[in-house]
Amino acid sequence: MNDQATLVATLASTWFATGLAPAVSARLAALARPVSAPAGTVILREGEGTDLLGVVITGRVALRTLVPERGEATILTVEPGDIYGWSALVPPYRATSTAVAIEPLEAIVFPGTALRAALHEDPALAAALYPRVLLAVSRRLTATRLQLLDLYAAEQVRSW
Amino acid sequence: MVMTPPPPAPLPALAGPRFLSRDGIQPLLDLLRADGRRVIGPTVADGAIVMDEIVSADQLPRGWGDDQAPGRYRLVRREDDRLFGYNLGPSSPKAWTFPSLVPISRATRSEGKVTFDPVLPEPPKIAFLGIRACEIAALRIHDRVLQGGPFVDTDYAARRADTLIVAVGCTVSAPTCFCTSMGSGPELTAGHDLAIVETEDGLLVEAATPAGETLLAALAARVATPEERARATHEVAATRARIGDPVALPGLKERLLAQPDHPRWAEVAERCITCGSCTSVCPTCFCTSVTQTTDLAGADVVMNRTWDSCFSPSFAKVAGGSFRSRPRDRYRQWLTHKLATWEDQFGTPGCVGCGRCVTWCPVGIDLREEAAAIAPVRPPEPVIAPVAATPGAFAVGRVSAVRSETADTTTLAIDRLDPAFAAGRPGQFAMVDLPGFPPLPISISRFTADGLVLTIRGAGPATRVLCGLQPGDEVGLRGPLGTAWPLDRVAGRDLVIVTGGIGLAPLRPVLDAVVADRERFGSVRLYYGARTPADLLFRDELEGIWPHAGIEVALTVDRAGSDWSGPVGVVTHLFDRATWDGSATHAFVCGPERMMQATVAALAARGIGAARTWVTLERHMECGIGLCGHCQMGSLFICKDGPVFSIAQLGDTFGREGI
Numbered sequence: 001m002n003d004q005a006t007l008v009a010t011l012a013s014t015w016f017a018t019g020l021a022p023a024v025s026a027r028l029a030a031l032a033r034p035v036s037a038p039a040g041t042v043i044l045r046e047g048e049g050t051d052l053l054g055v056v057i058t059g060r061v062a063l064r065t066l067v068p069e070r071g072e073a074t075i076l077t078v079e080p081g082d083i084y085g086w087s088a089l090v091p092p093y094r095a096t097s098t099a100v101a102i103e104p105l106e107a108i109v110f111p112g113t114a115l116r117a118a119l120h121e122d123p124a125l126a127a128a129l130y131p132r133v134l135l136a137v138s139r140r141l142t143a144t145r146l147q148l149l150d151l152y153a154a155e156q157v158r159s160w
Numbered sequence: 161m162v163m164t165p166p167p168p169a170p171l172p173a174l175a176g177p178r179f180l181s182r183d184g185i186q187p188l189l190d191l192l193r194a195d196g197r198r199v200i201g202p203t204v205a206d207g208a209i210v211m212d213e214i215v216s217a218d219q220l221p222r223g224w225g226d227d228q229a230p231g232r233y234r235l236v237r238r239e240d241d242r243l244f245g246y247n248l249g250p251s252s253p254k255a256w257t258f259p260s261l262v263p264i265s266r267a268t269r270s271e272g273k274v275t276f277d278p279v280l281p282e283p284p285k286i287a288f289l290g291i292r293a294c295e296i297a298a299l300r301i302h303d304r305v306l307q308g309g310p311f312v313d314t315d316y317a318a319r320r321a322d323t324l325i326v327a328v329g330c331t332v333s334a335p336t337c338f339c340t341s342m343g344s345g346p347e348l349t350a351g352h353d354l355a356i357v358e359t360e361d362g363l364l365v366e367a368a369t370p371a372g373e374t375l376l377a378a379l380a381a382r383v384a385t386p387e388e389r390a391r392a393t394h395e396v397a398a399t400r401a402r403i404g405d406p407v408a409l410p411g412l413k414e415r416l417l418a419q420p421d422h423p424r425w426a427e428v429a430e431r432c433i434t435c436g437s438c439t440s441v442c443p444t445c446f447c448t449s450v451t452q453t454t455d456l457a458g459a460d461v462v463m464n465r466t467w468d469s470c471f472s473p474s475f476a477k478v479a480g481g482s483f484r485s486r487p488r489d490r491y492r493q494w495l496t497h498k499l500a501t502w503e504d505q506f507g508t509p510g511c512v513g514c515g516r517c518v519t520w521c522p523v524g525i526d527l528r529e530e531a532a533a534i535a536p537v538r539p540p541e542p543v544i545a546p547v548a549a550t551p552g553a554f555a556v557g558r559v560s561a562v563r564s565e566t567a568d569t570t571t572l573a574i575d576r577l578d579p580a581f582a583a584g585r586p587g588q589f590a591m592v593d594l595p596g597f598p599p600l601p602i603s604i605s606r607f608t609a610d611g612l613v614l615t616i617r618g619a620g621p622a623t624r625v626l627c628g629l630q631p632g633d634e635v636g637l638r639g640p641l642g643t644a645w646p647l648d649r650v651a652g653r654d655l656v657i658v659t660g661g662i663g664l665a666p667l668r669p670v671l672d673a674v675v676a677d678r679e680r681f682g683s684v685r686l687y688y689g690a691r692t693p694a695d696l697l698f699r700d701e702l703e704g705i706w707p708h709a710g711i712e713v714a715l716t717v718d719r720a721g722s723d724w725s726g727p728v729g730v731v732t733h734l735f736d737r738a739t740w741d742g743s744a745t746h747a748f749v750c751g752p753e754r755m756m757q758a759t760v761a762a763l764a765a766r767g768i769g770a771a772r773t774w775v776t777l778e779r780h781m782e783c784g785i786g787l788c789g790h791c792q793m794g795s796l797f798i799c800k801d802g803p804v805f806s807i808a809q810l811g812d813t814f815g816r817e818g819i
Contacts, residue, residue, distance in 0.1 A: 015737045039725075060725070060727065062720075062722075062728065063728075064722070070721075071721065071722065072721070072722050073719055073720070073721065074719065074720040074721070074722065074724060074728045075719060075728060076728050076729050077716075077726075077727045077728045077729060079727060079733070079737075081737055082737075100722075102725045103725060139733075139736075143729055143730040143732070143733055146730045146754070146755070146758055147718045147719070147729070147730060149754060150691070150718070151660065151661070151751070151752040151754055151755050152660055152661030152662075152689070152690060152691040152695065152718065152751075152752065152755075153691060
């Protein structure tokens with residue numbers, strides 16, 4: 001992943017960024033850089049500023065939240081093709097959970113400030129990217145609602 | 161008011177069949193012609209026996225027969241002088257009641273004005289001589305299609321209005337015949353005026369209508385002897401026996417329509433040259449086009465109704481292209497229309513079993529063979545009579561082993577059971593009872609040589625006591641009960657199994673079957689979601705046996721601690737972005753109903769539709785055998801009709817609140 005063409009191709013192989021128009025894809029790739037991190041790396045910390053929007057290429061990122069006396073609970077994993085750090089696009093640009101690579105991670109990341117500036121000045125990029133971010137977040141939201149129902153719990157466990 | 165009885169029906173003028181020598185056919189021809197009719201009957205022409213106008217009995221195919229097979233027709237000399245000793249040739253009454261080209265309208269276009277004048281036919285009065293039971297059935301089908309609905313084909317109606325039918329009951333048959341399967345022959349039952357059965361003696365003629373009686377009376381034929389009648393009955397019965405029952409019609413419609421993706425459609429299309437021979441010789445095919453012929457100026461136009469064929473490339477064409485561009489789609493359209501969808505449209509199949517499409521196919525494609533290959537009759541699953549099949553009876557089994565799966569779920573192996581239990585099928589359940597507790601429906605999570613395995617979550621008082629049983633303890637069982645996962649349907653296909661929580665239990669016997677005969681199935685993928693990593697059932701299988709057997713296993717949990725490195729999230733996220741092709745995949749789903757709804761929607765988005773997705777449902781049951789009334793869901797009893805259902809079978813009731 002060391003040249004622009006590879007970056008474009010890698011991005012296009014993810015469901016998040018597949019099928020972008022060539023111009024948009026090139027613009028996005030110009031902002032992107034590949035990263036890798038060993039398992040155990042903390043990528044984002046809940047409540048802290050989110051500097052990077054990332055797309056997982058390989059590996060797995062756990063989104064965790066601290067519950068007193070229960071410790072860190074993983075509430076979702078981000079699998080290849082999906083994004084993490086979407087809070088880099090949404091004020092106040094602070095992470096909503098702690099993100100930890102729980103398998104060796106290869107990702108493509110976009111610096112938040114530069115990406116926001118590009119989205120602001122390039123309506124074509126914004127029109128292409130925002131629906132994809134919204135789709136990724138809504139897929140996660142819908143799933144979270146199902147998880148909230150705690151469907152696999154035994155009958156007598158009622159949380160309300 | 162005083163009711164008076166109706167007057168007794170007049171006795172038929174002539175009772176029973178009359179006997180005519182073969183030479184007696186000429187007077188019949190003369191009578192029909194004297195009635196002002198063109199007689200259309202069989203004659204030898206162009207190497208075949210065809211229908212054409214007959215003025216003399218000498219034109220009949222006396223002493224001729226034929227040799228027919230898929231893609232083959234030859235005239236052969238008979239060793240006798242029968243007039244009707246041949247099987248059907250390529251032409252049928254359709255050529256006269258529904259000609260291949262008729263003008264239907266004359267139109268003009270001049271200086272921007274247009275006119276249309278429908279052409280009203282003045283058809284000749286026709287008598288059909290020698291047509292068979294299957295052809296009368298075909299005429300009845302055309303009657304329904306072309307004049308039985310709110311709109312009528314006036315040309316057909318006019319031609320059909322005054323047709324007289326002298327039919328022949330079949331004493332011969334070709335290897336291509338299958339009227340017996342389609343319920344259209346070989347016996348003459350209705351729709352004719354005169355019925356002839358030809359035997360070695362001569363012709364037995366019987367009237368079926370007043371017009372037929374008039375003709376028969378004028379022929380002054382003697383009454384047939386009992387021996388002559390017996391021979392005629394015997395010869396037609398022998399024809400039925402010879403033909404047998406080559407097409408399994410009951411359920412064929414459903415079986416065919418369940419196979420839109422069968423690979424055989426593409427295979428038959430390799431042979432099919434889409435020539436449309438089958439549709440042009442078919443006595444029921446009615447699809448037409450309107451062709452227009454104009455003068456040079458384009459001002460005077462004749463609109464003709466012409467036969468068309470669903471095999472022609474332009475048949476399903478619109479401005480953007482053809483809806484059925486591939487031969488396989490056209491063959492499927494034709495076969496499923498003939499044998500399945502026609503029934504929904506017109507009340508019967510669109511095929512009468514005449515076999516012409518088989519004989520006259522230049523490459524010998526046999527509709528019977530294709531239907532049997534695409535929609536085979538599955539031998540009925542042997543019905544396992546449940547043990548202890550009354551509400552008060554339970555068979556006693558002994559707990560032979562206990563395994564704690566999770567904090568609240570226990571697996572009990574039960575042995576010393578009636579062999580009927582071990583013969584149960586994946587997906588079936590048992591009613592389990594301990595005296596003092598209500599009987600409960602429990603999924604069977606494995607079948608063993610002398611019993612079964614139950615996986616039970618201790619969610620209430622009775623299940624908690626069951627989970628606490630020890631080896632040697634006894635328990636009451638009724639079963640095996642209910643429907644099974646349709647393993648036969650998925651044999652040779654790709655299978656996706658999506659389960660959540662305890663829902664893996666009723667699917668473990670399916671996975672056992674896959675492990676036992678891995679070659680029987682295509683790719684098998686298991687997607688399993690649990691509450692937490694500690695709630696995953698059957699760890700040995702999940703982590704060892706199933707992956708080693710070539711089953712792709714993917715697990716997820718709703719929440720996890722930092723010691724879990726697998727996926728966390730809903731089970732649908734394991735496959736909603738996967739890249740496998742769902743177009744020919746089948747899916748088995750079990751879990752909480754809300755989870756199954758989300759799964760069914762996600763599977764549908766991957767191309768796995770309602771007919772290829774099965775779920776197993778859970779409802780309150782007291783008996784498990786359809787007597788207590790608790791488990792009703794719409795028109796279904798979950799215990800008897802289920803618990804395994806296809807989504808197509810459940811329709812709108814699946815996931816609807818309060819049903």
